[in-house]
Amino acid sequence: MKRYRNGEIWDFEHEMPVMGNEVILGLDGGTTSTVCICMPLLPVSDPLPDPLPVLAKAVAGCSNHNSVGEAAARETLEQVMADALAKSGSNRSAVRAVCLAVSGVNHPTDQQRIVKWLREIFPSYVRLYVQNDAVAALASGTLGKLHGCVLIAGTGTIAYGFTEDGREARAAGAGPILGDWGSGYGIAAQALTAVIRAHDGRGPETNLTSSILEKLGLSSADELIGWTYADPSWARIAALVPVVVSCAEAGDEVANKILFESVQELALSVKAVVERLHLCGEDGKDSFPLVMVGGVLEAKKRWDIGNEVINCISKEYPGAVPIRPKVEPAVGAALLARNCYMKEFCKEL
Amino acid sequence: MKRYRNGEIWDFEHEMPVMGNEVILGLDGGTTSTVCICMPLLPVSDPLPDPLPVLAKAVAGCSNHNSVGEAAARETLEQVMADALAKSGSNRSAVRAVCLAVSGVNHPTDQQRIVKWLREIFPSYVRLYVQNDAVAALASGTLGKLHGCVLIAGTGTIAYGFTEDGREARAAGAGPILGDWGSGYGIAAQALTAVIRAHDGRGPETNLTSSILEKLGLSSADELIGWTYADPSWARIAALVPVVVSCAEAGDEVANKILFESVQELALSVKAVVERLHLCGEDGKDSFPLVMVGGVLEAKKRWDIGNEVINCISKEYPGAVPIRPKVEPAVGAALLARNCYMKEFCKEL
Structure with a gap:
């Protein structure tokens, strides 16, 4: 050795x-x-x-x-x-x-x-x-079994799947420039963008403005530009997801729209993997594990992104068995x- | 001195x-x-x-x-x-x-x-x-006169306006993380994203795939991830805009959708400035200069982004006088x- x-x-x-x-x-x-x-x-x-x-x-x-x-x-x-x-x-x-x-x-x-x-x-x-x-x-x-589809959504997001006979496929996981819109970074960047757009008149007013500015200790939406580019690390921006969830729970329409769109994006990644691998079988009803991992899916809030994604997937593939890992x-x-x-x-x- | x-x-x-x-x-x-x-x-x-x-x-x-x-x-x-x-x-x-x-x-x-x-x-x-x-x-x-609205769309985009009595307003210009979607960078990033999404099954097939891979000398959409993050400079990515325009002119639906959306985004920036400054007057018909600057607006192709933006603005504000500067x-x-x-x-x- x-x-x-x-x-x-x-x-x-x-x-x-x-x-x-x-x-x-x-x-x-x-x-x-x-x-x-x-x-x-x-x-x-x-x-x-x-x-x-x-x-x-x-x-x-x-x-x-x-x-x-x-x-x-x-x-x-x-x-x-x-x-x-x-x-x-x-x-x-x-x-x-x-x-x-x-x-x-x-x-x-x-x-x-x-x-x-x-x-x-x-x-x-x-x-x-x-x-x-x-x-x-x-x-x-x-x-330990390599079968089913995992959806990871933390700072980034990826869907990865395996069939029992060893085929595999992935969707997303290409980073924020290349369209990982359902990720924590994606959600937070959309929220920051919504604040800028409300500020300059391109978008509707939103409570995200006061919530995000308060969270970051800034006094004006203008200052978000400097804050964002001072250190555009993905995790730093993704850390704003809980603020977006809180605003959505409090009824803010813009925040709700951002979260609903992220649910669609995340579900789309899973669907792409399921379709390519035929995980749901010929009749679309085969059973397969759907493993859900990452901070965005584990929010355990009233506005539960993970649950919404599961609902979305289950409608199309009734055989999907959602699993939130205990280990x-x-x-x-x-x-x-x-x-x-x-x-x-x-x-x- | x-x-x-x-x-x-x-x-x-x-x-x-x-x-x-x-x-x-x-x-x-x-x-x-x-x-x-x-x-x-x-x-x-x-x-x-x-x-x-x-x-x-x-x-x-x-x-x-x-x-x-x-x-x-x-x-x-x-x-x-x-x-x-x-x-x-x-x-x-x-x-x-x-x-x-x-x-x-x-x-x-x-x-x-x-x-x-x-x-x-x-x-x-x-x-x-x-x-x-x-x-x-x-x-x-x-x-030399500070009156009207300028729309700049090159690698980035911004709309900037002045009234004759000295008020000013801007929209966009907050960089790609904060939603400058109509910019050259925005258009090209959407195109790269469309290629990834077609590749992993999240989006429709598009001729952008072969055109962009050929332009970059890559053999697979997978390789775009490495290419993108090797040097995510905005100008390097924005340089792909002519490829998107060519694909749109050749009838590719995905490329056309990206360009139409960028037109909407650019027009929205102008409208936000015009509204905030009341450049169009009380009856919405006042005349004001609309200056168009930057590579995205000067394409001089069949698919002319600048002209489409002007059409979009003129419908709402008939008094807008489009100007493409000669100096x-x-x-x-x-x-x-x-x-x-x-x-x-x-x-x-």
Whole structure:
């Protein structure tokens, strides 16, 4: 096994007594943080225990190679895996499978590159699976099964789907310039725009004006221009979504229109994936999991964007089974690793 | 008068013989270039000669203080004025008025700051006028008169209007995040979005896909995501507008819809300004200049966005007099300087 260049990351393996039981690692690497879960390798024959026996969880910073660069992303991922193993009193020799689900993995070449350096850390018998982070979100709802459609709507949005025979499709996830209008960023940018348009006479008056200006500590809609371009980070703008929801709940028409349109946009992404994969079958009534993840869908307010999206989808596809995952995506990744490992293991028998 | 710190900018004043005639300077400072025009101070009683007697024109880089910083913006503006004076065989002692119309000037504080350092260059009897660059564009159509509405649509878009009694109003000009949808950037971003949506099943097929991919040398719509975020400069994206116009002319429905919507957006900006200033008078039929400026409006194609906007405005305001300026904005700024100077001069008599 690889010794880390400064010898620190894996030093714990020599310093502590180690359990002998086999484990799996699941990683969810997003643009803000990276989570690693260490779980025991559960026998395939048994039903999954509830709650799931998580041995340890470790958290680190961003591991999107597009954001922080390849070297920093690798170091973050390696460190978070070592932390999870150390916390669980285990080490690399106990690992049987790793599922690494990270944002920014879109092409087979991305996967191959990451598998290659993971292989420097783990010996050849360890199964390595590299996926887009949307896949971990799906698996967190299906408890490891790659079937159905996941809709993620946080700062950004993407719909990702898999069929049981291994086909996959995605919709949206192309960022704000390229039309991810149902995302948190999309909702908030529409709200800011509505304020500007009301101010300069292009649009109707809206309570979004006073609510947003108060939230940002500004005194005039003019000042929104400076605020917006001073730091146009997507998450900073998306943080205004709760203000939009509050205004809509209080009856503001402009805010309601923005939220209704975002529901349509989000539902459209799901429909595009369902249609391309024929997830609803020939008669349109087949059952499939519809996993809902992300801050925009978890609002738990009276104006519940997630529920509205589900209503919209269910009308068209009565077989859609909405799931709001009880476990986090990194657990989904771990369960995915377990399922893939078991499948391959059974094939070999 | 100020000696420039390294003594170079104004050295020509000691090195060449100088005409005695009075001149005015007009500057148009945008985000890509800065133009300075030197004109003789024409007597107010005479009609403006055609063509206008431009003594010299000098061109320099960006002078938007938001883009390049205050010091660089000042140096660029000072250099381009010195160049224009040197080329015209004149010098600062002949200058009677300067109109500096630069983008990024939005508040009285911006104006005051710039007037202050201009005053270090020119003695107290020189009249100094500092305006937003949209004002120079208006004046280029009205030949120096501050009355009417100008619509600028290039990479960005803004509508700016003035009444004869000195009130002013603007609409749009808040950048792409805040809803400048009719701009060149807006049109092109909608087109890119349409390609992504057709690709992932959220939108109808469109010829924009093959046309844009061919234009950018890409082989798949997937690659547009990388292309877009590799350098999301607004001008780079706006450069795709001619492709959208070509597709619309060839009958593509998606491209046509994008252009029709941009016409509505641009017309809406003008209407907002006209309404707020009551430019059309009580009965809605008063005459006012509608100056049209910028690449999006000057397409001169079969699908003429500018003409469609004019049609749209004229239906509502029959008194709107569309003007496509024959002179550039810097000339407008020079004529504005002349008019303001003459007005103040006459007041003093």
